[in-house]
Amino acid sequence: MGRREGVVADAVRQGRLFGRTYQAFLDYRERNGSLREWQCERLSALLGRVLLTVPALRAHGLELAEDPFETLARLPTVTKQQIRGDYRVHFAEDIDPADCASVVTSGTTGVPLKIVHNSEHFVHVNALALRRAFDYGLPLDRKVLRPFKSEADEWFEYTVPSAGFLRFAEFGFVRDEAAIARRCHEFAPDVVFTHPSRALALRDMAPGLRPRIVQTFGEQLTDAGRAAIEEHFQAPVRDCYGTNEASTIAAQCPEFGSYHIEGERVWVEIVDDSGTPLPDGVEGDIVVTNLFNTVMPFVRYRTGDVGALSDQRCPCGREQKVLRLIAGRQHGAITLPDGTRTDVLRLVKLIERFPVERLQVVQADTTELTVLVDPAASCTDEDLRRAAEAANAALHHRLPVRLRRAGAGEFTESSAGKHLNFVSLLENR
Ligand SMILES: [Zn+2]
Incomplete structure (x- = not known):
């Protein structure tokens, strides 16, 4: 349907x-x-x-x-x-x-x-x-x-x-x-x-x-x-x-x-x-x-x-x-190049609609956003391409978003071992 x-x-x-x-x-x-x-x-x-x-x-x-x-x-x-x-x-x-x-x-x-x-x-x-x-x-x-x-x-x-x-x-x-x-x-x-x-x-x-x-x-x-x-x-x-x-x-x-x-x-x-x-x-x-x-x-x-x-x-x-x-809401926020911030949750929700087992949005600077994804077995390259396109549209093309396939060991976890869907390196500065 x-x-x-x-x-x-x-x-x-x-x-x-x-x-x-x-x-x-x-x-x-x-x-x-x-x-x-x-x-x-x-x-x-x-x-x-x-x-x-x-x-x-x-x-x-x-x-x-x-x-x-x-x-x-x-x-x-x-x-x-x-x-x-x-x-x-x-x-x-x-x-x-x-x-x-x-x-x-x-x-x-x-x-x-x-x-x-x-x-x-x-x-x-x-x-x-x-x-x-x-x-x-x-x-x-x-x-x-x-x-x-x-x-x-x-x-x-x-x-x-x-x-x-x-x-x-x-x-x-x-x-x-x-x-x-x-x-x-x-x-x-x-x-x-x-x-x-x-x-x-x-x-x-x-x-x-x-x-x-x-x-x-x-x-x-x-x-x-x-x-x-x-x-x-x-x-x-x-x-x-x-x-x-x-x-x-x-x-x-x-x-x-x-x-x-x-x-x-x-x-x-x-x-x-x-x-x-x-x-x-x-x-x-x-x-x-x-x-x-x-x-x-x-x-x-x-x-x-x-x-x-x-x-x-x-x-x-x-x-x-x-x-x-x-x-x-303690979801964290993505910082855009002009300094304004936008809730990360909508991006997370959007990418979750594609067949991925796990994902993590990583912001290292304000020139690009990386999303680590562990694709499900059924996930095709076309799915990932469409997910990236949707992610860029969700941010109204104000910050380029790049999807990258990642293995389990590449995801950052919290000190308590919890999965994190968002890691911002900006917030620690
Ligand atoms: Zn009232």
Whole structure:
């Protein structure tokens, strides 16, 4: 199945969930009871099931206490490496494949991890995205532009029924900048939905676009980046923080800009190295529990990011706690010849789509970037040529990228022996 067919099949499959999604959206709008009551109910339902059905969790021999948070506190935190290391025991034994869909996540340490979500997860992700769209003053049938989506075709438009019949346009490799810029203007998006660095690339390629809002994700948004985007597009920037394992974890308040945790779907803790929760206001590792995914539960899952729960409420009066992201995503950044930086993760994700066993992006200077790859048995020279072409396009040809075949011994590992997908010699200077 080609990418377009895959996208369409996914849109149709998720579209069938729209009845449930819309009902969940209405329930969120007319909520009875406090957020805490919902969280208790949902955590009880989650743990009551997965402590029995998921071998990795059953192994702890816990019974659900009356206060589910008490039970949660007795479970250890879990990392992506631990899940990958013993993959199958993290799945429920009563999994119904027809109710599931998977995404592949990556990171700068190690190989990709395939994540499976159930339909209930998607229903609530989309219901809350719909609530956010209304909070941001967007219409149900909003038009969303997603520029420079690495794996996308030159231009592709489709409707996403599950998200409220929004119209989506995306483009990836750009051969004819003027033609794509023209299409962006014709599309006249309500929303530009992209990484901060790509919003700036869009500004350069298609000046004068006037969306109502720019929604960013996936990279740390700096004050300078926010100001540059807002000034150019004459529209507010609303950023969000999330992971593939949990989807959106926190999104910016429409009125005050603080990052409200999506507390209806995810329980967030800030913990120290031993997994002990830290008080509000204290920095530590961000740990999430996805309250809906019972097929591949992420319970006390370490995101790898650092932050703090604010000890102050947002003045808007919403109940959802506020998350302060400290160091942003710890993926590392590629330095371009003009001194600007771009998240390495999108490059890693892009190359992972080709048949390679392992890869490592190495930056020694700002004249060239090297990607070491250990090709899979099925990988052809043509695959590697296309991967290099895609990598160069992803950086908008601002820094030449060279792919090189490498044996296992040539990859740099961390002092703890972990795989690294990014090594920058610049950062040590
Ligand atoms: Zn607020």
